[in-house]
Amino acid sequence: MTEATKETLALVAVDWGTSNLRLTLLDASGNSIGERSSDRGMGSLEPSEFEGALLDLIDDDLPSDKVTPIICCGMVGAAQGWKEAVYLTTPCEPPKGVRATPVEVNDPRISVWILPGVKQDSPADVMRGEETQIAGFIAQNPNFDGVLCLPGTHTKWARISAGEIVSFQTFMTGEIFALLSKNSVLRHTVNGSGFDKSVFEAALSDAMSRPQSLASKLFGIRAEALVNGMSADEGKSRLSGYLIGLELAGARPYWLGMDVALIGAPSLARLYQDGLAAQGVTASIHSVSEMTLSGLTAAYSVVKELN
């Protein structure tokens, strides 16, 4: 970074999850002037290691004559993270910075804040990170009344109305997919590099109509490969269809007759979009990084006022 660019650095927006650390350098107008990332996620760090992991990415970017604010969201605020940040409780607006948790640091060039997560008391549920994507989406779509779906390791479905998260529900679909793909007896029968959309759609429909047979359908992937020579591409497409189908069946009260917006990695979000389309629901797709950045910068404008 040149000295000229260094002078314009106004904020560092940090998305710090379990597996990855991603940040954006912003100028005073909220424009990106640089991006950095590493694999030093919360899951691999002791509390004393977070400041170093952050500085490793931005040490050369920080001006020495002022304090640069760092706004973080995600699992960095979990009990096992850098410092535990509070949870807001539904129904609530997604965090806007008011209840951000300040973190003590050694380096005088930075001041660090972690945004709250959101919890629901009954049925019990929690999120850390997705609430900031939701805040970003609402900042860009202030009149949205409908449902947000954030597919991922722990997919979130959230009802949004009047700028609030009314309720939400988490499905472990992504984590179950990863465990079955990598660590189960299915690992050799679902490791295809291709994907068969029609197989996916048939499996999805099958799981939606007979969700109770999931554990049997899963073994059936292995058995079809052994008995009838099913390909690993078809195996992967089936596994994906069964698990997303089960989730769509469980999330029906969320999406039925609603406006749905998906915030997720494009390849995964398109599978949800396809599955919903088969149920007659049209869903738009939005970028995770864009919504996260929008949420972090919106929060910063509040933090700034408070200090």
Next chain:
Amino acid sequence: MTEATKETLALVAVDWGTSNLRLTLLDASGNSIGERSSDRGMGSLEPSEFEGALLDLIDDDLPSDKVTPIICCGMVGAAQGWKEAVYLTTPCEPPKGVRATPVEVNDPRISVWILPGVKQDSPADVMRGEETQIAGFIAQNPNFDGVLCLPGTHTKWARISAGEIVSFQTFMTGEIFALLSKNSVLRHTVNGSGFDKSVFEAALSDAMSRPQSLASKLFGIRAEALVNGMSADEGKSRLSGYLIGLELAGARPYWLGMDVALIGAPSLARLYQDGLAAQGVTASIHSVSEMTLSGLTAAYSVVKELN
């Protein structure tokens, strides 16, 4: 083993699964004169290592002046095992030794046979090992007409009539339980040493009535611990109830209005027994090792005649 006992050895009955090798030494009347086991299951062995793994357990037991027959069942006969054994195809009697696969060995003191597995073409399904337990059960209950459930890593449900396996269905319940308990985000919230039967039964009933919500109920275990301080004992009981409940919902066509016999580890079989009792089905529990031994010795009497 004393020389006197050595002289009475007539047969070695071997249950050789993915994780373990278990065998029983039998005299000519079919009485056990010794048991041996090791953790050298099929999953950890190359084809060239099977004979050594077997001899490590019985080398001192083998008389040198005759050939001792070794009858094996289980994953030892899989394509990745010692030698691939055939599958019988349903509907069929469980293997009685007729189509046992002979294995070439170096040691002149033994002759080794692997019993067939059983497959089903549609819906595709496979078993290796359980068919021998089923054979043992039928040998002891020749007039049984009903359903056998063999709970385990891959739980099998089999319709038995007129001495035949009419059809069967596998559920990955045990493997999913193990993956979620040890490798998922739930691992810290389901590691209790106690078990709450009423929590288990409520979770089982919940999963049976709303199977489509499984992936959400699973995350709920983590969320209840974080938000409401649920104990790890309750977490484990819930996880078990959700997964067995899902299976019982899927296996309903098997057990509804039927005579059910369970062959499984007592602690696990009792959970299935409890779950079935809540549905008005009375199920008996039978020992895995006893049924396996009964199946292996019944098969031996046929192999003997063929040679």
